[in-house]
Amino acid sequence: MFGRRQAGPVSTGEALRLEGVRKIYGAEGNRVAALDGVSLSLPSGTFTAVMGPSGSGKSTLLQCAAGLDRPTEGRVFVDGAELVAEGGEAALTRFRRQRIGFVFQRFNLLPTLTVTQNVTLPLKLAGRKVDRAKAREVLTRVGLGDRLNHLPSELSGGQQQRVAIARALVTEPKVVFGDEPTGALDTRSAREVLGLLQESVRLYGRTVVMVTHDPVAASYADSVLFLADGRLVGHLISPTAEAVAERMTHLADEVEHQRVAAGV
Template sequence: MLGSRRRAGEPVGTGEALRLEDVRKVYGTAGNRVAALDGVSLSLPTGTFTAVMGPSGSGKSTLLQCAAGLDRPTGGRVYVDGAELAAGGGEAALTKFRRQRIGFVFQQFNLLPTLTVMQNVTLPLKLAGRKVDRARAREVLARVGLADRLHHLPAELSGGQQQRVAIARALVTEPKVVFGDEPTGALDTRSAREVLELLRESVRLYGRTVVMVTHDPVAASYADAVLFLADGRLVGSLQTPTAEAVAERMTHLADEVERQRVAAGV
């Protein structure tokens, strides 16, 4: 399984999984400051799949890193499952927060090459000081189609299989939010489709919340909604997206940004 399965009739999307309030991230010093995020606010319900898109340099990766606790915003607040992201804590508190509430799937699979599939998947539980339930880890791996690869090393797997291991690793701790940073960017078309189906299934059947940064309109079409980012600001959204609609929106994103600037008198 990909997590505790919802009971029949139990609604998806009850509660708030992620909230950003006026989040800003500024790099550089006086005279050479760059606002990677410029007052981003959003709210994502539990049990939803959201894609984040925008041109290069729009702030997509910075948004994900600040929302996931991989980087600290310059200003504003981030809440995951109703709790502020390591409010008032140091790096140890932030690490603990991430291990308890957040899962990650990256473009480069970030598997430890000397550990087996099973060992890679159970590693987050060990790092968090939690009991390692091997039976449950086997169930998760079986659900992502790797029941017969438990004792293989990453080098013995295809790219698609390695990314499925990474998804199992992200889900085994039952995180509140799973963040994906271009999770299909290094995969062929078939493997990418399988990975996206797994992420969507984790939302539909098990109530996980997935936030995925991508540049691919086809990948974005697997999400419930797409958020568009430009110049560090949210500039639009699209519900129940299709690949064609996303591509069309991206094509005209620069015009939309310019219209908003004119309307704001910038």
């Protein structure tokens, strides 16, 4: 179930596209470009890891791509539809619920709801029919078919993250964004969670974009994008943990040399 590479359906089309995305923080005279003209295109049915030094813009990239934050400039497309500012937060929320799933480091499960209730919550919030049979199927797929009525406090960390993955998948999103999804897990649980994310791509055609600092986690992806100072500076296909770690080491040296040269 958790093999490194699995055969599955071949997806075509574009799941995510960013065009010249910039994100500026701070007032005039003290402005910082967290993202500085990032453009990328990710095909449907792929698993991409995003890595970079601290402060490189990884989390900002995820937030802008997922509609959790608004770019200062540029355009974002998910499943061919542009994420636009018109309509305010209500429109952005509808956009996310229709096309996007999230898996966070700290699970974000509601402690008073059962496993099944946590998984079906996104359907309720979106005003969609709650299909408990489908929720049970997804939970069985992630290995929790015998934990449907448990509370989060009755589960291990790895099991809670599996619930979070099932919650992200139950709405059948076009793109699933993971923000350090294995950061709070032990090695075995992390490996199982990464296998589930990989399986959602290989077998079910989802597109996964995962921010991580861990080269081993990144090695489960099809490719790795490297960020530094808010810009894309590298791309590695079919990564291994060793290749990712080596690239990150050189990347950190390159960034430091650039900062010294710029007098930063």
